[in-house]
Amino acid sequence: MYVSEWENGKRTISDRYAEILRRLLGATDAELRGGGNAAAVPMTDGYDELLSRIDSASSVSESMVATLNDQTELLRTMDRQMGASGLVDQMTGHLARLEDALNFAVLPSARRPVALALVGASTLAAWQAIDSGAIERAWRHYELAKRAARDAESPTHLAHAMAEQAYVLCEAGRPALGVELVRDAHRILGTSGSARLRAWLYAAEAELCAHVSELEDDCRRALDAAMATIPPGSEERDPDVASLFLNTAHLSRWQGNVLALLGDGDAVTSLYDALKVVDPTFVRAKAGLHTDLAQAHLARAEYDDANTHLKQARLLASRTGSVRQRRRVDLLSERL
Structure with missing residues (x-):
């Protein structure tokens, strides 16, 4: 009964x-x-339910994967314009659907496109978590991205996920360990991957090295390698890694950020050049650029200019709900 x-x-x-x-x-x-x-x-034995899930996963067509990628792209656009804070529930549901589809896909031909879609979504979710200050969640999302990249047998996507994960280590106070992870990512990539991705890896290494005082020479070498590797022209999007945007203008901003971290007075020139050409839809990136300029002016004891850019950075960081950028602004404000 x-x-x-x-x-x-x-x-x-x-x-x-x-x-x-x-x-x-x-x-x-x-x-x-x-x-x-x-x-x-x-x-019951549960086999009917299992087979139903497997059949559903095997029916995920190319058009369905394209739709899932379109959803990721929409979330990426919303994130860069409005910030991550309002997208947590949408990202969680999106990741769950993709992970469920991958868990029950059997053959490699069905798994690989879903796995690549999951890499793109989970790295986006991870970066949003970093921006929101949810470091452990970011780490878990990157671990998911790395597993999916291995499932897809894609060293390109694995290297990118590893290098982004290094930023979690940097935010947690272990930049030297992050440097090693980026270097491992470069070794995994080898000669594969685009020149744009290799330039991005060098720039990421340079930024992380800038947080380790004894690695200043390594920082400058990596920065030079990035500048030498980036393809010419205004094209910014990587053909393989959808979340990677980098061209000479972006790299100029990145160079200014790294030089500002080193306390190099030349950072100001690079950063103002980048400010002239920054895409206005990249609101969070613009907040970071103003923060970088404030840091560069502080290194030159130009406090009025630093304060001007900190005010603008705080406004944009609040607009996107960026905990990471607000933390940077607060730390620099203490030096005024």
Whole structure:
């Protein structure tokens, strides 16, 4: 009688019976009590449900993957214009759908496109988490991205996810370890990947080296390598890694950021050049650029100029809800 009432949701499973059923059925407590409904109890062998999930995953067509990638692109656009704070629920649901599709896809031909879509979505979610100050969540998303990249057998996407994950280490106070992770990413990439991605890896290495006092020479060498590797022209998007935007103008801003971290007076010129050409839709990036300019002016003891840019940076950081940028602004404000 109890079993019937459990199945029909008329009676909840008590702790006493739950302990007995867990041992008898080999079920977890969550499976037993799922949704307050004993229908979650695996009274059958579960093969029908499994095969249904597998069939659903195998039916994910190229057009469906394209739709999922379009959703990621929409979330990416919303993120760079409005910030990550309002997108947490949407990103969580989007990742869950992609991960579920990958978990039940069987053959490599079905898994690879879904895995690549999951890499793009999870690295975006991870960067949003960094911006929101949710460091552990960011780390977990990057681990998911790396697993998906390995599943897709893509050293390009694996290297990019590893190098972005290095920023989590830097934010957590371990920039030297982050440098090693970026260098490992470069070794994994090898001779594959685009020149744009290789330039991005060099620039990321330079930025992380700038946070380690004894690596200033390495920082400048990596920065020079990035400038020598970036393809000419205004094209900014990488052909393989959808989340990677980098051209000479972007790299000029990045160079200014790195030089500002080193306290180099030449940073100001690079940063003002970048400010003239920054895409107005990259609101968070513009906030970072004003923060970089404030840091560069502080290094030259130009406090009025630094204060002007800090005010603009604070305004833009608040507009996008960027915890990361607001933290930078607050730390620099203490030096005025």
